[in-house]
Amino acid sequence: MQPGRRRRFQPLDQDALRCQLALNRQHIAQADSSIRTAIRLRNECVARALADRIPVTAVAEAAGVNKFDVRRRLGAAYTDLQPPGWPAAAHLRAIRDAAQALAEAARHKGDLETRRRALSVMALKTSQLDLFEVASLAAVPAERIRSEMRGVTLRSVSVTERG
Numbered sequence: 001m002q003p004g005r006r007r008r009f010q011p012l013d014q015d016a017l018r019c020q021l022a023l024n025r026q027h028i029a030q031a032d033s034s035i036r037t038a039i040r041l042r043n044e045c046v047a048r049a050l051a052d053r054i055p056v057t058a059v060a061e062a063a064g065v066n067k068f069d070v071r072r073r074l075g076a077a078y079t080d081l082q083p084p085g086w087p088a089a090a091h092l093r094a095i096r097d098a099a100q101a102l103a104e105a106a107r108h109k110g111d112l113e114t115r116r117r118a119l120s121v122m123a124l125k126t127s128q129l130d131l132f133e134v135a136s137l138a139a140v141p142a143e144r145i146r147s148e149m150r151g152v153t154l155r156s157v158s159v160t161e162r163g
Contacts, residue, residue: 017123021137024116028139031109038105042098046070047078049091058088062095064103116140117148124149 012020042063049059050070060067065074116138123129124145135142 012122014128017119017128018133018137021116021119021123021134024112024119025137025139028109028112028116031105031112034105035102035109038098038102042095042102043074044078044081045091045094045098047075047081048084048086049088049095050075051078051081051083052086052088052091053083054088054091058092059095062092062099064099120145121149 046059046063050056056067056070059075060070063070063074120134120138123134124131129137131142131145135145138145
């Protein structure tokens, strides 16, 4: 390579792309499960706090949501809970921890989706896999992959080797 020239992008081979897309699909499914668990835990913590008559504004601030959503959506499904009798600080700490776990799970899923987009771009822009094979391996509709590909080039994404 001549000095001052950019290095060419080294694509993964077809089998590695297939494997990485399938593995990424599994990781996204696991991340979805983690998000559902974190949402359930946060909502239960909110409901316990409401059962112990913690002010809605304090609960909303700890959960990081709108105070109207606290009564309508988060705590509404758990109206039959008995008050555990915890102090307000313990309830709010539990809610903050659950909200933080939910945010981390969502951030992790976002990273996995970014990786899926990068793998899809690599597979399609290097013509190693066709659109429908990528969609099948990634478990994403082909139209969504098409829309994600608009205006994207190989230079604009980075794919690092991950197991």
